[in-house]
């Protein structure tokens with residue numbers, strides 16, 4: 001059959017042609033299935049091959065494979081001004097098990113948005129219409145039902161490649177799977193992604209030189225293929241890779257697809273070798289379909305549409321050259337500056353603008369057999385209700401997830417110099433400075449204020465320094481968000497692990513610096529006084545950590561987070577009872593509730609009692625009276641001495657729990673509530689803008705006629 005012949009055919013002829021195409025496609029499909037059985041093995045690691053052989057029979061029967069189809073997919077985003085922008089318009093296509101589908105198009109054409117729409121990850125201000133069907137059913141693919149490799153490699157910099165993959169395996173594989181098998185799976189994945197040479201190299205971060213960008217990309221992919229997902233989305237998996245690595249990665253993805261998986265990847269500018277590895281091609285320009293069909297037939301489609309690929313040009317370069325409207329601007333600029341001299345009159349693209357070429361290609365596609373066949377196939381896939389795939393994600397128990405995460409986080413904290421070690425040094429230096437300035441503070445009259453100032457500085461500024469860990473928290477949150485979106489583990493396991501892994505470091509930092517400070521300043525002697533002081537310091541620093549983690553969960557930006565964290569702490573410090581005495585703090589708002597919410601307040605009140613109760617202040621050489629600490633507490637610092645200092649400490653410890661719960665709630669809110677609220681606001685803005693525009697048109701007499709005329713136009717009028 002002549003390809004492209006459906007254009008301009010009578011309906012009966014077209015139906016017969018489609019029938020023939022379908023028969024051809026089915027034959028090709030069966031042949032591909034058989035070919036897969038033979039051809040896929042050499043591209044796979046021995047382990048993958050075994051897995052494949054065990055499961056291939058089941059998978060090709062179609063009971064657990066993923067058939068994805070989308071029809072009339074349209075995505076509109078609401079912009080801040082209330083205007084809307086159509087990012088994708090009426091896309092129809094499908095992806096089948098055993099194939100790799102490439103999404104190609106110029107920058108900004110909507111590739112990432114299309115992947116997000118298919119994977120159920122659209123931003124809150126993006127609205128989807130049309131249908132996405134998985135095995136013939138509407139499916140929610142977020143949180144682990146499909147694996148998704150994003151453009152950013154959010155990995156833990158201090159772990160080696162092997163450790164990164166091993167921890168990920170332990171987080172997701174079933175607990176009862178023998179360690180040997182888990183290890184074999186990890187090693188198999190390392191081999192499959194060609195990471196053997198750098199398996200024991202750290203990923204790298206700002207102070208650790210690690211693996212190359214390309215290797216990082218491959219680690220990100222390895223993490224997602226580890227669990228052999230049925231459906232795999234990849235956003236630009238080859239960007240930043242050299243041609244050999246890009247070929248290797250795509251070959252691996254093809255091997256994975258041949259394993260019975262459905263692979264959809266957006267690709268920027270593939271080399272001709274890479275392009276040849278794709279089964280289907282979805283070409284996008286300005287959010288519209290330029291071509292969807294067999295990748296190998298794309299050249300023919302372009303030739304039929306009047307844009308044949310010149311000999312010796314990489315087909316994918318040619319396609320992208322034809323559909324990138326930016327070339328018009330570039331050519332105009334170059335012509336204007338007389339820099340473009342060599343024009344080829346035989347090239348159709350020289351005789352027309354790229355915008356015109358795009359228009360012609362889109363319109364040609366919509367009348368072509370390719371479009372017709374795609375719609376038929378999608379309708380067919382929608383009719384067959386296949387297996388409901390499980391939610392995917394982790395198969396490990398909650399306990400295993402929490403344990404593995406705690407261990408991984410502890411290893412990261414102990415290796416990352418910037419996480420706690422640097423802070424430990426700074427804490428020691430600062431506390432030595434405090435110790436020398438208030439050295440043997442004594443019990444003279446002048447010591448009263450010195451003790452007050454010393455405690456205020458310690459519980460104010462020293463705890464304040466904990467915001468220095470914010471950049472590390474943000475890195476942790478990025479890794480968490482990637483893993484969470486792919487369903488590796490839950491929020492509770494993450495919060496618990498983060499709390500437990502930080503605990504030993506916080507104990508070390510606060511006990512070391514607290515002990516130095518306590519003995520140098522010579523605070524109230526006695527073991528219980530000492531232990532109260534360090535516990536108070538520990539609780540305060542932990543509360544600040546929890547507060548900063550809660551901030552990091554909603555504001556994942558270093559500078560903004562530090563400014564907000566510093567602002568909150570500054571306000572808390574202000575109402576702690578030192579800069580303004582408790583009874584003098586204005587009652588509405590500042591005393592009730594702010595000072596009671598401030599952890600500085602409780603820490604300072606407790607420490608004042610801990611330090612002053614039982615001490616007597618005098619100036620030995622004078623005749624002046626001796627002043628008991630209790631009197632100073634009540635009359636100078638305005639503290640109720642009947643309240644136990646242990647109550648203050650228990651409030652501080654309760655605050656740790658409250659802030660950790662807040663951290664948990666914040667993550668849940670940013671996951672569930674924030675997108676809903678943002679979506680609601682975006683919808684309201686759009687409705688408001690539309691109503692205003694309609695009103696303006698009806699009120700303008702000159703436009704009234706236009707509105708009426710427009711209403712009478714046929715629906716398909718441009």
Ligand SMILES: Nc1ncnc2c1ncn2[C@@H]1O[C@H](COP(=O)(O)OP(=O)(O)OP(=O)(O)O)[C@@H](O)[C@H]1O
Nearest residue numbers: 077087106107108109110111112113114123125126
């Ligand atoms: N949530 C959103 N809010 C506003 N605009 C958006 C949103 N999502 C996508 N867009 C816009 O839609 C267009 C397509 O974006 P998209 O990231 O999908 O393109 P792309 O083809 O993946 O580009 P690149 O290859 O550069 O990554 C861009 O102009 C982008 O600004």
